[in-house]
Amino acid sequence: MPDPSSPRVRLLVSVRDAAEAALARDHGADLIDAKDPDRGALGALLPETVRAIVAASGDRLTSAVAGEPQDGAQATACLAALAGTGVRYLKIAWAPGREVAGLTLPAGIPVIAVLFAEDGPEGADVPALAEAGFSGAMIDTRGKDGRRLTDHVALPRLAAFVAACRSHGLLSGLAGSLTLDDIPVLAALGPGYLGFRGGLCAAADRKGRLDPARIAEGARRLAAVVPRSEAA
Numbered sequence: 001m002p003d004p005s006s007p008r009v010r011l012l013v014s015v016r017d018a019a020e021a022a023l024a025r026d027h028g029a030d031l032i033d034a035k036d037p038d039r040g041a042l043g044a045l046l047p048e049t050v051r052a053i054v055a056a057s058g059d060r061l062t063s064a065v066a067g068e069p070q071d072g073a074q075a076t077a078c079l080a081a082l083a084g085t086g087v088r089y090l091k092i093a094w095a096p097g098r099e100v101a102g103l104t105l106p107a108g109i110p111v112i113a114v115l116f117a118e119d120g121p122e123g124a125d126v127p128a129l130a131e132a133g134f135s136g137a138m139i140d141t142r143g144k145d146g147r148r149l150t151d152h153v154a155l156p157r158l159a160a161f162v163a164a165c166r167s168h169g170l171l172s173g174l175a176g177s178l179t180l181d182d183i184p185v186l187a188a189l190g191p192g193y194l195g196f197r198g199g200l201c202a203a204a205d206r207k208g209r210l211d212p213a214r215i216a217e218g219a220r221r222l223a224a225v226v227p228r229s230e231a232a
């Protein structure tokens, strides 16, 4: 698992199949994320598709989204369905303040709680996530309606969220219709990773095909960010 205190910001690219995983791997993705873009913000893929994505990702870190459960018991089932796929992390939607009753996280695989920007997440939500046993927390948008992360959550609030994750030892991530131009501003907050789908697809259509040139450009721009520890 990447060190949550690491100053390097990684590039997460969401892919729908093994061919896209290989493309993302070859063009600079650090973290290859299995997700079905045709099924909403956190559409889970079938276990066999996730296994094929893991196999095609080579030495890259991998994650898979497990869906948008309504409660802890549903979350337990969604996570269990993908726990044996060989993926390095699981991601699951989690509402701020949700009761953890019924939630059992799978053994041996870190789980990242995904909070939706539309729900107004904040740093104060992080301690409960750590307490519940999540290994990471990220903010993404639910709507995929063209509005970006920063249209919903102001930068100081995102900074507080990332800082709270760091101080609780959680890996942090930011996503939500990000564009390449969001990279310098959001990477400066020092999250563990920035997550992309639509912004790296041809014509910015998240249901369309990934554009290798955009992935490479995203990797280049992230590599140009001065890590927190070296910043003045």
Ligand SMILES: O=C[C@H](O)COP(=O)(O)O
Pocket (backbone or CB within 6 Å): 012, 014, 033, 035, 140, 141, 144, 175, 176, 177, 178, 195, 196, 197, 198, 199, 206
């Ligand atoms: O985890 C990252 C997401 O797949 C982001 O998707 P998006 O860039 O289309 O909002």
